[in-house]
Amino acid sequence: MGSYLLLAWTWARASAQYRTSFAVSIVSSFAINALDAVAIGIVFLHVTTLGGFSLREVMFLYGTGGVAFAVADTLFGNIERLSQHIKAGTFDTMLIRPVSPFVQMAADGFGAHRIGRLAQAVIVLSLALPVVPWSRAWMVPLMILTGVVIFTAVFTLGAALQFLLVDAPEIANAFTYGGVTLTQYPLSVYGDQLVRAVTFIVPLAFVNWQPALYVLDRPDPLGLPAWFRFAAPLAALLLAGCAALAWRAGIRRYRSTGS
């Protein structure tokens, strides 16, 4: 934890050395993500509900999923650049320091530009909050926390895969960025098979969908038992455990580079 903050601070200072690039990246990251949110507004110009959910409710799903992803991405998202570090040989230098290579990877290249996405998601979520009944508001911080754990675990699994597929990091990215896009809409707009897959295999449904069914007091379109709505922390812990094992297995199989 201390090492993470230290490294992140150092990287933020280093990245601030390139001021123009820093300003451009923070503005462009905010703008790209804002366009993403505008797309939802455009959809609702043509329909009044999406998968049975109103605009505010969809914004609630988008905002909770978005904030969870943005926090995970800001803190740990850099782990997905593992294959670049393996190829450049810089991962070797992380392994000779007395700090976990996971922490070093996560903090590597940390810059304030990572916050652009977070700002956008927080705005959308705050606009959606009036839809949350006061008595069920306690679930909101909990679901964001479990969402952060789930996305971090997905990032880590993707990175662990890169130990094997050094030349195909895109396969791993498909899960993380595909994952966040999936959580931005009510899962009821997708096919049943996909919903089952993201409930039982990669438990993205627990990032916001299942807890949101509780917060918004909706029946589950798939008819899954009601306790699933409270199972998100369990799913997050299971996934995090798998991710930690996969990461360790990846380090053991690490091949380094030629020289």
Add this chain to the structure above:
Amino acid sequence: MIETISLGRDFKVRGTLVPAVRDLSFRVGAGEFVGCLGPNGAGKSTTIKMLTGILTPTHGRALVAGLDPTRQRKALARRIGVVFGQRTTLWWDLPLRDSFELVRLLYKVDRNRFRQRLAELTEVLELAPFLRTPVRQLSLGQRMRGDITAALLHDPEVLVLDEPTIGLDVVAKAEVRSFLARLNAERGTTVLLTTHDLGDIERLCRRVLLIDHGRLAFDGSVAELRALVPGQESIEDVVAHLYLSSTPAAPRTPRRTPDADPPTVTA
């Protein structure tokens, strides 16, 4: 200080297992200065990487400073220093001084000890003129001196260097060599380095390990290495002869068994 027992590492290349290092057994005592020679692709770097915890061995085991490099990697990192000639461990965009400060914090070096050690190293390696320069603007010789400093700030018992003099000019090479010799003589730091530069071997190493086709092909003093190929004037010719005559099937003799007495140290 360093011990390997039948150490080996296989790599899977297009479905078949290829051994990069096999059955490597040797022992390096505290305070020794050992050079590791071998043709490109012989397994020197793979060996170094197993000793520093970067690569997990597929066979045998290693002990460095009494620790298992794979299982106790972080504990080992505090007790050894590692320098890669081909890449830096410094932070590219930060002034050299800031990289050192980070090393202090990551290795949890006491502030006073750090200040004292950095002052010593700054003087001996003449770092003062470029301490505030970002690492990316340093010359290779300056960067290498910076890397060596970063590897020594936590006062390790063992220093491992992978091709530390590669690409350096004659003056920079001489500076690095004299520094390493002093470090070994005055502080008793155990040094293991790999190199293609036989000047490094002749001027620094009392003991040579020759690795070829992933095996230990020779372990002894520079004088013993010369004696392997009679009639050759320069050490370059001796080593070239050894590399050329090598075959993967038959490791050259004399090959010391791991249990044999340590070779005589020639000063």
